[in-house]
Amino acid sequence: MSESAPLIALLCISGxxxxxYTYNCRDKxxxxxxxGNMVLMGQNFATLNFSAGFxxxxPVLAFAAGIFCSELLRKKYQNYERLHWRQxxxxxxxxxxFFVGFLPQSYNMPAVVLASFVCAMQVQAFRKLNGYTYATTMCIGNLRIATDLLSNYAVHRDKKLLKKSLIYYGFILIFIIGAALGGVITLRFHEKAIWCSSVILLITFVIMFAEGE
Incomplete structure (x- = not known):
């Protein structure tokens, strides 16, 4: 179930x-x-704007910490019977x-740190779609794979390659829809808009109980 299309679609929307949310509500x-954060970090450090650089x-360091913790959870709970470690x-x-939604604008940095940490855990835990490498929180790798598959289809005319390519492009579109919803809802509900992602993730948690079926 952790590699199924419905679950990946929900994670893409959340991603x-x-x-x-963080771009529109938490200091860009x-x-x-x-x-993108690394580009802006380097630019600000180069212009001696150290506060902006940091x-x-x-968030980059928080992202790295999220990957580290996700792997620790996998190693500790991968044989746990009551819940799958990804759950x-x-x-x-x-x-x-959900906690981030309570943080006011004066706590934007902790909010971004937690959001980056969460995103890293997700991208590390959910890396495949029906056996193929996929990322639910970023698009550059997915775009590369989708276009590579499309190029191979143009040469070999294998419809399976075309189908896989279109699936990748489809989930990139779903990610963009999630970003669009995030932008619109954040402008309306501000800090608490992130609770939409919490709800999506809770739905994902419940769906994963269907793995045995």
Whole structure:
């Protein structure tokens, strides 16, 4: 179930939503797009704007910490019988994002740190779609794979390659829809908009109980 299309679609919506939320509501910092944060960090450090530079550095470090913790959870709970270890990750994500919704603008940095941490846990825990590498919180790798598959289809005319390519493009579109929703809802509900991601992740948590079926 953790590699199923419905579950990946929900995670893509949540991933796009989180990036739009932190950018629009939390000091123009990305929670997912760490490449963008690194570019802005380097630019600010180069112009001696150190306070702004650190504003982009800290989420990058939080993202790295999220990957580290996600792997620790996998190693500790991968044989746990009551819950799949990925369910533990998703539940922790939902709880942390629910807490973020209570943080006012004066606590934007802790909010971004928690959101980046959550995004990293998600991208580390959910990396495949029907056996194929996939990321639910960023698009550059997915775009590369989708276009590579399309190129191979143009040469070999294998319809399976075309189908896989269109699936990747489809989930990129779903990510964009999630980002669009995140932008619109955040402008309306501000800090508490992130609770939408919490709800999506809780739905994902419940869906994963269907794995045995």
């Amino acid at each position: 796009g939503f989180m990036d739009a 910092v990305f929670s997912n797009a760490q490449t 504003r982009y550095l800290i 533990i990750v998703v539940l922790l994500e939902a709880l942390l994002l």
